[in-house]
Amino acid sequence: MRFLATILLASLGLATPAIAQTYSSGDWAAAKIGQVCYVFTTRSARDTSGALVFRFEDKGYNAGFSYEYAPWPGETGAPWGEDDYVVLEIDGEATWLGDEMFTDLGPTGYNASMTSGFVSEMITEINKASNSVGFAMERQSDGETVLYGLFSAAGFAESMANAGEMCQFSPSALPTS
Numbered sequence: 001m002r003f004l005a006t007i008l009l010a011s012l013g014l015a016t017p018a019i020a021q022t023y024s025s026g027d028w029a030a031a032k033i034g035q036v037c038y039v040f041t042t043r044s045a046r047d048t049s050g051a052l053v054f055r056f057e058d059k060g061y062n063a064g065f066s067y068e069y070a071p072w073p074g075e076t077g078a079p080w081g082e083d084d085y086v087v088l089e090i091d092g093e094a095t096w097l098g099d100e101m102f103t104d105l106g107p108t109g110y111n112a113s114m115t116s117g118f119v120s121e122m123i124t125e126i127n128k129a130s131n132s133v134g135f136a137m138e139r140q141s142d143g144e145t146v147l148y149g150l151f152s153a154a155g156f157a158e159s160m161a162n163a164g165e166m167c168q169f170s171p172s173a174l175p176t177s
Contacts (some may be wrong), residue, residue, distance in 0.1 A: 001062050001129040008130075008175060010167055017114050019156070020032065020033045021033075021166060023037055023159060023163075023166075024042060024155070024159070024161040025154075025155035025158035025159050025162070026152065026154030026155020026156070026158070026159075027041060027042055027043040027044075027151065027152040027153075027154050027155050027156075028154075028155040028156045028158075028159035029042045029047070029159055030083070030159040030160070030162045030163035030166065032163070032166040034166060035057060035167075036055060036056065036057055036058075036165075036167075037055070037056045037057075037166050037167035038053060038054065038055055038056075038164070039053075039054040039056075039095055039156075039159050039160050039163045040052065040165070041053075041055045041149075041151045042157045043151075043152065044149055044150060044151050044152075045132075045149075045150035045151070045152075048150055048151070049069060049070050049071070049072060049079070049148055049149065050067055050068050050070045050135070050149050051067070051068050051070070051149075051150060052066075052067055052068075052121075052133065052135065052149070052151055053067075053165070054119065054123070054160070055175075056167050056169060057167070058168065058169075059167065059168050059169050059175060060164070060165050060167065060168075060169025060170070060171075060174045060175050061117065061175055063116055063119040063120070063174050064113065064114070064116055064119065065113070065114040065118075065119045065122050066100070066101075066111045066112060066113040066114065067086075067111060067135045067148070067149060068108060068111045069109055069110040069111055069112075069148070070107070070109070071109065071110075073100060078110060079137075079140065079148070080103060080104075080110075080137045080139065080146075081140065083140040083141070084103070084137045084138060084139050084140055084141075085090065085098070085099075085101075085137065085140075086098040086099075086101040086103070086112050086135070086136070086137060086138075087090050087134075087135075087136040087137065087138050087145055088101070088122075088125075088129065088133070088134070088135060089132075089133070089134035089135075089136065090126070090129045090132075090133060090134075090137075091129050091130055091131045091132060091160045092131075092132070092134070092148045095125055097114070097117070097118060097121060097122055097125060100114050100115045100118045101113060101114045101115075102115075112135070113177050117176075119174065120172075120173075120174045123160060123171050123172070123174075124160075124172075126153055126156050127156065127157055127160075129153035129156075131143040131152070131153060131154055132150055132151060132152060132153060133150075133151045133152075134147055134149065134150050134151070135147075135148050135150075135151075136148060137147040155156075
């Protein structure tokens with residue numbers, strides 16, 4: 001999964017991991033590139049396509065959370081439809097925070113991003129997780145929920161704390177921008 005972490009850093013349009021200040025714990029990592037800190041998944045369950053990514057500017061401003069979709073080889077087109085919506089799961093239970101995520105075609109491909117004002121709640125939810133974080137889509141055309149990513153919570157708190165040290169912010173008290 002180090003390959004996924006390298007690809008993730010490169011796809012963020014930033015720098016190679018050798019240039020970035022990095023930290024890794026469990027299945028999560030933190031990196032500071034320039035004045036921006038990232039906390040992201042480095043491992044996932046089999047058949048997962050993508051990564052969870054938090055982004056913080058210096059002192060924790062302009063916080064962001066997203067699921068960055070990574071297409072399978074040969075896959076073309078959107079991974080979900082316009083009427084589909086995000087379902088976030090903590091330890092297998094859906095959380096209301098999925099309602100605050102919206103799909104987009106960004107510069108690095110398809111993703112789902114959270115409304116910035118809810119990032120601190122997402123950090124709290126993952127900190128409470130004893131096992132996993134799931135990213136799924138309620139596929140309206142198929143009438144089913146499709147799990148795109150299942151991620152371990154192991155190492156999240158440590159990686160988030162390290163990002164807080166690198167960018168001088170408290171993960172439990174993000175500033176309002």
